[in-house]
Amino acid sequence: MLNGMTGGIIVTYLITLLSAKQSRRIRVIENILHNKRTVTTLFWGMRYQILPWLGSMRQLERADFDAQLSQLVAAGLANISQNQVLLSSAGYQAQLQFWQHHQRPQFLKFYLLGDIDKMEKRVLLAGQVLSEYSFQNKNYAPLSFDGDELRAVKLWFHQQNKSNLVFQFKQELTTFLSTLGEQQANFLVMQLVGHKVAGWSTEQAAEQLELPVIDATMVRRDLWAGLTGFFVDKTGPMHDLIAPLIQATPLSHSTQITYELFNRGYSIEQICRARHLKLSTIREHLLEVAIFLPRKFPFQTFLSDPVMQQLEQHYQGNVDQWQFNATDKSDGQSFFYFRLFQIMRSYQEYAQ
Amino acid sequence: MLSEQQLTKFLQQKFGYESFRPGQLDVVTAVMNGQNTLAVLPTGAGKTLLYQLPAYLMNGSVVIVSPLLSLMQDQVARLRSNGEKSVTMLSSLQSVSQRQATLAHLSQFRFIFASPEILAQQNVSDALQRISVSLFVVDEAHCVSQWGPNFRPHYLMLKGLIQHLGKPTTLMLTATATKRVQRDILDKLGLDKQSVKSAVRSVNRENIFMAVKKLRTSEAKNQELLELVTQLTGPGIIYFSSRKQATQIAGWLQEQTGLAVAAYHAGIDQTARYKIQHQFMQNKLQIICATSAFGMGIDKDDIRFVIHYHLCANLENYVQEIGRAGRDGNQSIAILLYCDGDERIPQRLNQLTIPSPQVVIDFVSGRVTVDQLGESGELLSFYVSAGWNAERINQSFIERKQQEKEQLNAMLQYIMSEHCRRNLVLAYFDETTMQHDDGCCDGEQTEWSAATLGLQRENEAYIVPPKGQFNWLQQLDSLFFENS
DSSP, X not given: OGGGEETTEEOOGGGGGOOSSSOEEHHHHHHHHHTOOOHHHHHHHHHTTOGGGTTTTTTXXXXXXXXXXXXXXXXXXXXXXXXXXXXXXXXXXXXXXXXXXXXXOSOGGGTTSSOHHHHHHHHHHHHHHHHHHHTTOOOOOOSOOOHHHHHHHHHHHHHSOGGGHHHXXXXXHHHHHHTSOHHHHHHHHHTOOBTTBOOOOHHHHHHHHTOOHHHHHHHHHHHHHHHHHHHTTOOSHHHHHHGGGOOSSSOOHHHHHHHHHHHTTOOHHHHHHHHTOOHHHHHHHHHHHHHHOTTTXXXXXXSOHHHHHHHHHHOOSOGGGOOOOOSOTXXXXXXXXXXXXXXXXXXXXXXX | OOOHHHHHHHIXXXXXXXXXXTTHHHHHHHHHTTOOEEEEOOTTXXXXXXXXXXXXXXXXXXXXXOSOHHHHHHHHHHHHHTTOOOEEEEOTTSOHHHXXXXXXXXXXXXXXXXXXXXHTSHHHHHHHHHSOEEEEEETTTHHHHOOGGGOOGGGGGHHHHHHHTTOOEEEEEESOOOHHHHHHHHHHTTOOTTTXXXXXXXXXXXXXXXXXXXXXXXXXXXXXXXXXXXXXXXXXXXXXXXXXXXXXXXXXXXXXXXXXXXXXXXXXXXXXXXXXXXXXXXXXXXXXXXXXXXXXXXXXXXXXXXXXXSOOSSHXXXXXXXXXXXXXSSOEEEEEEEETTTTHHHHHHHHHHSOOHHHHHXXXXXXXXXXXXXXXXXXXXXXXXXXXXXXXXXXXXHHHHHHHHHHHHHHHHHHHOSSOHHHHHHHHTTOOOOOOOTTTBSOTTOOOOTTTTTOBOOOOTTBOOOTTOOOHHXXXXXXXXXXX
């Protein structure tokens, strides 16, 4: 617990989501952690480069979040003005120091492959089922009370070839765990539950492995994301188990549909008609696609040369500072172009 | 109708028990004869068997009304670990589609658990009406009788549901109920007192020594707690009225004693709860620090001590909680730690849940909405929909406050008494008192120690495993048995 102490307060991973150069909207950070996915949140989440943390703390209470920020402010590590937070130079030092004492996430690139909490629950349940099966015990209380979860694992179990399922599953786990450090492999395996093995809670595992609790929570999520990423393109029982939970893209379901129609050559207007949705909604969907899949997004389709020239003339320098000024605010088209242009420039900036 | 021998044989085959515990056979027989039954049996008397056994011998499904999700989960887990598959739980955890799927196949389930709130939903009661309900069980039946702010109004709707289902045999289960509460339960469920079989066993658990320690400060209390857990043999439960303290003290005790201690309460996620519960059952944990609402379903016979870090709001709860000790019949102990002013915690909780007379008036006249009041808003709107005016509601709250005060006073009398504590409890539950002796309680200036009760810690088991010994490869081998 004490490892995170700086100037008498407990510094959490929140400090790693802040910047000393870029004022960041407090509610955007909160909404990202919470998985409140408005396009504005996603856009700024991208600008702050914190999108991987989307939905990583769905249970977050506003009071707790605000209290953590207030602590940083009270300790002189951050300043808040107009609902935006900026690290002070002491805060910047504290951030650097934080990284010296705490684990860094290793598997950020896999965080949006799906709901990581669900991956964890599913692998734990399947592990328990196989463990009990390997001891030929049928009388046990499953880890989960969620009917869908139980059904999914049952279905998976029935579809697998039982002759060497236990061996294979164990082998797959071993292969993945061997890619990790000793402490991390121990930490992950400590969480597994099975025949006469109750498993360790996160806090207990952290205590055993002398890992600060705040690190343990992050590492837990990170490792399950790592496992997901490891098996996403493999074949075998573990892949079959998690495949139904893997999302091909981080897009929301509705955006996904819009994107498919768009890929089939539908115009925005045609999509509106086909889906009985407002123009503004479809534009938001497209912005979401541009944010998450900038490499695939055909910016030029929307930003014709004359439009692009105009935007380039108006908007230069730091993308964060651009102020939208338009004559036709009524139909939202120029704002759509403006946002797309911001996304495109950001993408080019990050690609450099 | 099966004979006593046949029932006993079935008990042995299906449940692996040699014989019925006192009171069980009586209730099982009554239930199988279709007689509505009120069973007041102390914690640890084997109440779940009273509906589980008939469930296998009667046609149709058993519906179990339960007040708490965690309690339902414990029961479901226990049934599943006995190999029972046809069990379901209608709960707030289900999605709409899950609920619909369950309701569509309801007759497949031998055991259907549900909260009174869910049973009040039209589609649920209709689905139940379509199937054959062999037995309708109201678990923790004293909840029916509670009223005022802590009351769950939907319990009152069970009466209508029982009618709606064609009056299936109804079994009411509770560990503690005074005569007044017993009458009230039957009344609220619309059951005829004359025809209801009543099986009431004493709340007295002779193998649990009862003691109170009065301390001056919270530091002294912690010190006392530390000494007790160092001296007493485990496993044990320590009850707290706050999650935060349960967590803090669990960490502190583990640090101080090297014993394996964990917190267990509703703030801990479900997977961790599962793990802690099973560690405790597998004797890998020595002590659980729990909040009162929790640990209701911990199924462990050899708990040697129950310590209350905070007092309960009433003797009913206290007796129920200490009843988790010594289910195996062996010597056990219940200790309550008390500092002056501790009673302010339940007092404050009681006050918090009671809306002021003005709020009630504002609510009834529509100036305040349900959303603005939260939980007490739901209660108020229930009363309003039942046609109560502000005056009547306020009157009921005043009476409730009075009753809570009296109950708390009884709890305090138990703490302050210099006479036999056990007899005080027996008198409270209208039972015959008994002769005090050295193995009874610390009243009447009775000296006791862990050693005199044979509860002295001897082994050094349950200590936290030394750090740095865990090996994930070995652990995988223990988890997955390979036949080769």
